[in-house]
Amino acid sequence: xxxxxxxxxxxxxxxxxxxxxxxxxxxxxxxxxxxxxxxxxxxxxxxxxxxxxxxxxxxxxxxxxxxxxxxxxxxxxxxxxxxxxxxxxxxxxxxxxxxxxxxxxxxxxxxxxxxxxxxxxx
Amino acid sequence: xxxxxxxxxxxxxxxxxxxxxxxxxxxxxxxxxxxxxxxxxxxxxxxxxxxxxxxxxxxxxxxxxxxxxxxxxxxxxxxxxxxxxxxxxxxxxxxxxxxxxxxxxxxxxxx
Numbered sequence: 001x002x003x004x005x006x007x008x009x010x011x012x013x014x015x016x017x018x019x020x021x022x023x024x025x026x027x028x029x030x031x032x033x034x035x036x037x038x039x040x041x042x043x044x045x046x047x048x049x050x051x052x053x054x055x056x057x058x059x060x061x062x063x064x065x066x067x068x069x070x071x072x073x074x075x076x077x078x079x080x081x082x083x084x085x086x087x088x089x090x091x092x093x094x095x096x097x098x099x100x101x102x103x104x105x106x107x108x109x110x111x112x113x114x115x116x117x118x119x120x121x122x
Numbered sequence: 123x124x125x126x127x128x129x130x131x132x133x134x135x136x137x138x139x140x141x142x143x144x145x146x147x148x149x150x151x152x153x154x155x156x157x158x159x160x161x162x163x164x165x166x167x168x169x170x171x172x173x174x175x176x177x178x179x180x181x182x183x184x185x186x187x188x189x190x191x192x193x194x195x196x197x198x199x200x201x202x203x204x205x206x207x208x209x210x211x212x213x214x215x216x217x218x219x220x221x222x223x224x225x226x227x228x229x230x231x232x233x
Contacts, residue, residue: 007190046124047168047211047224062221095166100222102174105215107222108158111157 004097004113012091012120018084022097022113029078030055031098035100036080037109038071040093048093052100053080087120094118125150126212126225133231134202137176142228144212150223152193155215159197161226162209164176171210172197199230207232 008020022036029036035052042048051061053071061069069085070083084091094117127145138141144157157175170179172188195214199206201206201223208226212225219229 046226047213049222049224060221076135102156105217106156106174107215108156108170108173108213109160109168109222110173112167112169115167 002111004099004111006097006113006116008116008118010117010119012087013122014088014120015086018082018087018091018095018118018120020082020095020097020116020118022080022082024078024080024099028041028075029073029080030043030075033101034071035060035107036071037098037100038082039096039098039109039112041096041102041115042090050082050084050095089120092118092120104108124226125216125219126214128189128212128225128228129208130226131229131231133233134199136202136204138202139198139200140202140230141199142197142210142212142230143208144225146193146195146214146216148192148193149218150214150216151178151190151195155187155217157190157195158213160185160209160211161206162214164208167210204232206230219226220222 003025012018037052039051053073073080094115096115098112100107159172161171162168175190176188185200209227216223
């Protein structure tokens with residue numbers, strides 16, 4: 001079965017760029033009608049969808065974060081990545097990668113990675 | 123303020139039935155977009171519990187069920203067990219926001 005694992009720095013300085021990678025195992029990132037997504041959860045709070053990438057490279061972002069977000073895919077490594085620039089303390093959160101499946105806007109997220117805490121602090 | 127509104131907490135005794143509501147609007151649930159539910163155990167990632175309003179993935183007990191009507195949806199848990207103590211989130215799509223949205227989460231306490 002497909003498994004996802006996030007990796008990247010746990011501490012980022014304000015105004016810098018947060019960079020995370022999600023490695024997909026147990027299946028090809030290029031197979032099927034899946035959209036590879038990033039979701040975050042602020043400490044003690046709810047979930048916020050950040051955006052997704054299709055294996056062919058097309059992307060779709062949360063309009064509230066669109067100006068700062070870039071999601072890309074590397075099919076040769078079975079990975080996809082998140083870059084969030086100009087971070088502030090408000091970007092401190094647990095970041096999850098997840099597979100968006102289902103028919104387009106009817107989609108749901110499954111499975112999820114275990115999540116990685118990123119703290120923005122000097 | 124989440125786009126989908128859930129009660130912050132619910133509780134029930136072992137064996138009882140509880141329901142968790144998820145209230146949306148005409149741009150998400152009311153527009154016909156499906157509702158999905160996730161269970162998040164303490165310190166872990168969310169796990170899919172219900173998809174497509176009322177479908178259970180393989181491995182999810184039939185004690186969990188979902189329903190949707192109008193601009194709202196509900197998750198019902200029967201035969202409550204101690205291991206059900208977790209946070210529960212609903213999720214849908216919102217056409218006004220052009221993206222996937224979640225409820226604020228409901229903490230279930232098993233008394």
